[in-house]
Amino acid sequence: MPQATTPDLTITRAQQQFTAALTQILVSIVVLNLFVEYVHTVVIDSFTLSIVTAVLLWAMLRLITRLEHRVSGYFRRKKGAAARVLRILSVWAILFVSKFVIIEVVALATAGRAVLGEFFAVVAIVLVLMAADFVVGRVYRWLGRPAATRPAGAAK
Helix, strand or coil, X not given: CCCCCCCCCCCCHHHHHHHHHHHHHHHHHHHHHHHHXXXXXXXXXXXXXXXXXXXXXXXXXXXXXXXXXXXXXXXXXXXXXXXXXXHHHXXXXXXXXXXXXXXXXXXXXCCCCEECCXXXXXXXXXXXXXXXXXXXXXXXXXXXXXXXXXCCCCCC
Protein backbone atom coordinates (compact mmCIF):
# COMPACT_ATOMS: atom_id res chain seq x y z
CA MET A 1 0.00 0.00 0.00
CA PRO A 2 1.51 3.36 -0.96
CA GLN A 3 2.28 5.78 1.82
CA ALA A 4 0.03 8.83 1.91
CA THR A 5 1.89 12.11 1.86
CA THR A 6 0.37 15.42 2.77
CA PRO A 7 2.83 18.28 2.46
CA ASP A 8 0.64 20.71 4.41
CA LEU A 9 0.10 18.34 7.35
CA THR A 10 1.02 19.94 10.65
CA ILE A 11 0.85 18.14 13.96
CA THR A 12 0.69 20.53 16.88
CA ARG A 13 2.20 19.98 20.31
CA ALA A 14 -1.33 19.76 21.74
CA GLN A 15 -2.17 16.98 19.25
CA GLN A 16 1.00 15.10 20.21
CA GLN A 17 0.18 15.42 23.91
CA PHE A 18 -3.40 14.29 23.35
CA THR A 19 -2.29 11.26 21.32
CA ALA A 20 0.30 10.33 23.97
CA ALA A 21 -2.25 10.66 26.80
CA LEU A 22 -4.90 8.70 24.93
CA THR A 23 -2.42 5.94 24.11
CA GLN A 24 -1.25 5.73 27.73
CA ILE A 25 -4.84 5.58 29.00
CA LEU A 26 -5.77 2.85 26.52
CA VAL A 27 -2.67 0.86 27.48
CA SER A 28 -3.66 1.35 31.14
CA ILE A 29 -7.14 -0.02 30.47
CA VAL A 30 -5.66 -3.14 28.90
CA VAL A 31 -3.11 -3.62 31.70
CA LEU A 32 -5.70 -3.08 34.45
CA ASN A 33 -8.12 -5.54 32.93
CA LEU A 34 -5.38 -8.15 32.54
CA PHE A 35 -4.56 -7.68 36.23
CA VAL A 36 -8.26 -8.03 37.10
CA GLU A 37 -8.34 -11.28 35.16
CA TYR A 38 -5.13 -12.82 36.53
CA VAL A 39 -4.47 -11.27 39.97
CA HIS A 40 -7.19 -12.08 42.49
CA THR A 41 -6.43 -9.05 44.73
CA VAL A 42 -7.14 -6.60 41.89
CA VAL A 43 -10.89 -6.15 41.54
CA ILE A 44 -12.71 -3.68 39.32
CA ASP A 45 -16.47 -4.12 39.16
CA SER A 46 -17.06 -2.95 35.57
CA PHE A 47 -15.37 -1.92 32.37
CA THR A 48 -16.55 1.65 32.94
CA LEU A 49 -14.77 1.66 36.30
CA SER A 50 -11.64 0.33 34.64
CA ILE A 51 -11.72 3.34 32.31
CA VAL A 52 -12.19 5.70 35.26
CA THR A 53 -9.38 3.93 37.13
CA ALA A 54 -7.09 4.13 34.09
CA VAL A 55 -7.68 7.88 33.78
CA LEU A 56 -7.05 8.31 37.52
CA LEU A 57 -3.84 6.28 37.30
CA TRP A 58 -2.67 8.27 34.29
CA ALA A 59 -3.31 11.59 36.06
CA MET A 60 -1.75 10.47 39.35
CA LEU A 61 1.33 8.99 37.70
CA ARG A 62 1.86 12.24 35.78
CA LEU A 63 1.59 14.26 39.01
CA ILE A 64 3.89 11.90 40.89
CA THR A 65 6.46 11.98 38.08
CA ARG A 66 6.39 15.79 38.00
CA LEU A 67 6.82 15.96 41.78
CA GLU A 68 9.67 13.45 41.69
CA HIS A 69 11.45 15.40 38.92
CA ARG A 70 11.03 18.73 40.73
CA VAL A 71 12.36 17.37 44.02
CA SER A 72 15.20 15.58 42.24
CA GLY A 73 16.06 18.73 40.30
CA TYR A 74 16.06 20.80 43.47
CA PHE A 75 18.59 18.54 45.17
CA ARG A 76 20.59 18.08 41.97
CA ARG A 77 21.29 21.83 41.92
CA LYS A 78 22.73 21.62 45.44
CA LYS A 79 26.38 20.76 46.05
CA GLY A 80 27.74 18.02 48.25
CA ALA A 81 27.17 14.50 49.42
CA ALA A 82 24.29 15.46 51.72
CA ALA A 83 22.32 16.81 48.76
CA ARG A 84 22.91 13.57 46.83
CA VAL A 85 21.72 11.47 49.78
CA LEU A 86 18.69 13.73 50.33
CA ARG A 87 17.83 13.52 46.62
CA ILE A 88 17.91 9.72 46.67
CA LEU A 89 15.95 9.50 49.94
CA SER A 90 13.33 12.04 48.89
CA VAL A 91 12.76 10.44 45.49
CA TRP A 92 12.51 7.00 47.09
CA ALA A 93 10.04 8.34 49.68
CA ILE A 94 7.89 9.94 46.97
CA LEU A 95 7.83 6.76 44.92
CA PHE A 96 7.11 4.59 47.99
CA VAL A 97 4.37 6.75 49.53
CA SER A 98 2.75 7.41 46.16
CA LYS A 99 1.65 3.77 45.89
CA PHE A 100 -0.43 4.15 49.06
CA VAL A 101 -1.85 7.41 47.74
CA ILE A 102 -2.82 5.66 44.49
CA ILE A 103 -4.57 2.87 46.42
CA GLU A 104 -6.57 5.35 48.51
CA VAL A 105 -7.46 7.77 45.70
CA VAL A 106 -8.76 4.94 43.50
CA ALA A 107 -10.73 3.47 46.41
CA LEU A 108 -12.26 6.85 47.28
CA ALA A 109 -13.01 7.89 43.69
CA THR A 110 -14.71 4.59 42.89
CA ALA A 111 -16.42 4.17 46.27
CA GLY A 112 -14.47 0.96 46.82
CA ARG A 113 -15.68 -0.66 43.60
CA ALA A 114 -12.15 -0.64 42.17
CA VAL A 115 -9.46 -2.20 44.36
CA LEU A 116 -5.91 -2.34 43.05
CA GLY A 117 -4.81 -4.80 45.69
CA GLU A 118 -2.08 -4.34 48.23
CA PHE A 119 1.17 -2.40 47.90
CA PHE A 120 2.99 -5.00 45.79
CA ALA A 121 0.10 -5.36 43.36
CA VAL A 122 0.12 -1.60 42.79
CA VAL A 123 3.90 -1.65 42.32
CA ALA A 124 3.46 -4.46 39.78
CA ILE A 125 0.71 -2.55 37.97
CA VAL A 126 2.86 0.58 37.78
CA LEU A 127 5.90 -1.38 36.56
CA VAL A 128 3.86 -3.18 33.90
CA LEU A 129 2.31 0.15 32.83
CA MET A 130 5.77 1.66 32.49
CA ALA A 131 7.03 -1.34 30.50
CA ALA A 132 3.97 -1.31 28.23
CA ASP A 133 4.32 2.45 27.62
CA PHE A 134 8.00 1.91 26.81
CA VAL A 135 7.24 -0.86 24.30
CA VAL A 136 4.41 1.11 22.64
CA GLY A 137 6.68 4.17 22.43
CA ARG A 138 9.50 2.14 20.86
CA VAL A 139 7.15 0.68 18.25
CA TYR A 140 5.74 4.14 17.53
CA ARG A 141 9.20 5.64 17.03
CA TRP A 142 10.31 2.64 14.97
CA LEU A 143 7.32 3.06 12.65
CA GLY A 144 8.28 6.71 12.19
CA ARG A 145 11.71 5.83 10.83
CA PRO A 146 12.16 5.86 7.06
CA ALA A 147 11.70 2.36 5.61
CA ALA A 148 15.29 2.38 4.32
CA THR A 149 16.67 2.54 7.89
CA ARG A 150 14.62 -0.40 9.16
CA PRO A 151 16.14 -3.89 9.25
CA ALA A 152 15.72 -5.98 6.10
CA GLY A 153 12.44 -7.87 5.97
CA ALA A 154 10.66 -5.47 8.34
CA ALA A 155 7.05 -4.51 7.71
CA LYS A 156 6.50 -1.46 5.56
